[in-house]
Amino acid sequence: MLPVVLLSHRGPATFRRTRSGLTLKRGAGGLVTALMGLAEHLDDAVWVCAAASPADALIAFEHEGHSIEIGFSPELHVVEEDDTAVGPSVNVRYVEVDKHRHSQFYTQIANPLLWFVQHGLYGLANDPEFTADTHKAYEDGYVVVNEQFADAVVEEVERVGGRAVVMLQDYHFYLVGNSVRARCPDAIISHFVHIPWPGPDGWRVLPVQMRDGMLRGLLGCDVVAFHTRRSARNFLSCAQEMLDLSVDFQAMTVTVPTSRGGTRKVAARWYPISVDVESVEKLAASEEVAAHRQVIEQLHLNDGHRLIVRVDRTDPSKNIVRGFRAFGLMLDQHPDLRGQVTFLASLMPSRQDVPEYADYLAQVGAVVAEVNARHHGEGWQPIDIRLQEDLAFAVASYQLADVLVVNAVNDGMNLVAKEAVLANSRDGVLLLSENTGAHDELGDFALTVHPFDLQQQADAMYEALTMDRADRAKMLAAAADRVTKNDVGQWLRNQLSDLEGLID
Template sequence: MAETPLVLVSNRGPVTFEPDGGIRRGTGGLVTALIGLASHREVTWIASAMTEEDVRAADEHDGRPFPVQAPGGDEYNVKLVASDPEAYDRFYNIIANPMLWFIQHYLWDLSNAPDIRRNETEAFEFGYNAVNEDLARAVLEEIDDVENPVVMVHDYHLYTLPGLIRHARPDAFLHHFVHIPWSQSDFWRVLPTMIREEIYRGILSNDIIGFHTRSYRRNFLQCCEDLLGLKVDTERGVVFFEDREVWVRAYPLPIDPHAVEEVASRPGTARFEDELLRRRRDHLILRVDRADLSKNVLRGFSAFDVFLDQHPEFREKVTFIAQLMPSRTDIPEYAEYLERIEAVVAVVNHRHGSPDWMPIQLKLRDDLEEA
């Protein structure tokens, strides 16, 4: 297996092409986790073409893999897949986010949401499944002449893809790592049975399913037992599905420390560090995150508000710098959350600030060197 070329498949690839012809590293924790693996062995990374420039790059290479050098010098072999824009919008903005993301992070207020109607069921069939089928075809093309291929599937965007690969290539070794929590079985019951079972049958087509923590692993095993009535060996971490044993494992996926050190050593990073030190007072609170509902950003700012109320002696002695990357702003819940963040920051700064001191300095941008 060590000598077999590896195929990675995820929604987001290692790089994003920009309108000015530049290339920047893909955002998100998944990319951060995988760039080390992708740069240290023979890998083809298959991903969705997420921007118009990505689609153009895919067309220029006729859908074939091509080498890309990312900022920092790493080179990847990338294959970008362009799906129908309407299908991709349904896939990403209705099913993957917010539906699956909210289920797996316990974010739904179940007394009011989700409200699953024809729009959502059609989005699953003609959006989520359609994009999974597009990426599955790209994987099958890539492994067509490879004996016993190894395919690593990543995250909640691609739960139905492994079933398509398993059906076409029973000899493939399929590994699926889920980068987010796996919620308990009752939370999955909000999905229509058809959608829920299709998701579970898809992910159970893998040979190994990986999670970050033992509790996520335990939840998944319990879901297989509760929702599908499958036989589960909890001690061994095995689900018996059809005629196979599916191994369910917990192993936190690390970052690449060398990549972090490389970014830290750049001149641009040093300039941001100098600016940060220049702006700090006696105390500094620093936060770098996506502006995501699961990151608990609002309550963090509210807690700082309470702190300043209860400890006025720290006024003008502490600064809270928050760099937040706007995320999924096409989704109403995310756009509203970002507005609420800005509103809370304005209130805290108005209540506690002075002409010479702004308690919270909010930066809404995505800059790896600054982060």
């Protein structure tokens, strides 16, 4: 295997300046966890990421564009140059980005613009409205920051002699692939897009120079990877429709003209990401989770009461409002369930500096109040929301759920569904949106929900609550088995083995 250069916006660890000096904290999020599995097991990997703190930036400055080896055991630490790492370690290259440019790149273009476009969230009658400021944020922010990261990636590739496997991650860096291709012709380049890739209709919402630029950026890679076949096909349709390129939907490739008058093929692939089964199981067995479990049981599970659970960021793509509305509808239509079932929702407030997100949180509060006012009685209120980020509490609720609701409008994968079926111990039923990546793997062992159809969601909740226990047990076991077999290690191995196949 060639040396690997990874690029993602968030890195595996971030430095904090404290009174006792610099400390290191693990990066959060499913993607970082997944990539960590990769980086830890490769000797030659360099992970390029954004400096996420002033201390990261200082470290980057002190190392003059070189990476820093960070060891993971027994705890996070910097491996000094003359040391040899004991246990797994990863070389991290922090890139410091000017604060204003970073805000243009991240807070204006990547979120919410690309996020909204790729999740299909804009109501096109009124939104979006692009102004000179949007164009400026793209040119001075997204484009410039992408160039800056491309420079860092190119340096790392050149440091190992120009032949490396470059693995770019997500919607922050669509322009990097082509830039690296131009300067490192011998690199094998892949780009993994972790959020849905819509078809041409969806992309046409963006100004033409943005959407074509991003598409051409990705077409500089050898492989563009997604979580689902649906996204991979949409990507090819975009190349066909927006750039008039020749695509092959059988081989799943697009033919791209090269600057030298020839052509090269770019493959669209799909590899469903997953969770680290062992660490979910470890957390599930922890005392912290047990303590939460006891509290939830006392609150909501006396006398044969049942529990519907969801765990989500308060993102409009997660479809929280419709989920609660459907629950209210079910209580309207099945009054015998009143007082018998509670909807426990762990909701992490997200991106509250973005107006759409602040509005959405308010809507969530409104629908909860409305349903609880309509249906409460005798010490029971139908919906219990916790506006918190608490993984142990979330896992305790996964364990106790009779029904787990994942009704996302659109979702690249949705790891909540995968974690929940691993953790659950009550033969819980997964309600899974057809528009999640996870549905491709788990749809057969779940009740499919259609995210815009309140009645269908209400019916599915009722069906889940009244389903035969043996059927529920069988579905849950099959879902957990699927996740266990296709875990995050498998996700990485599949990608690496395909990339190895591209090495001459």
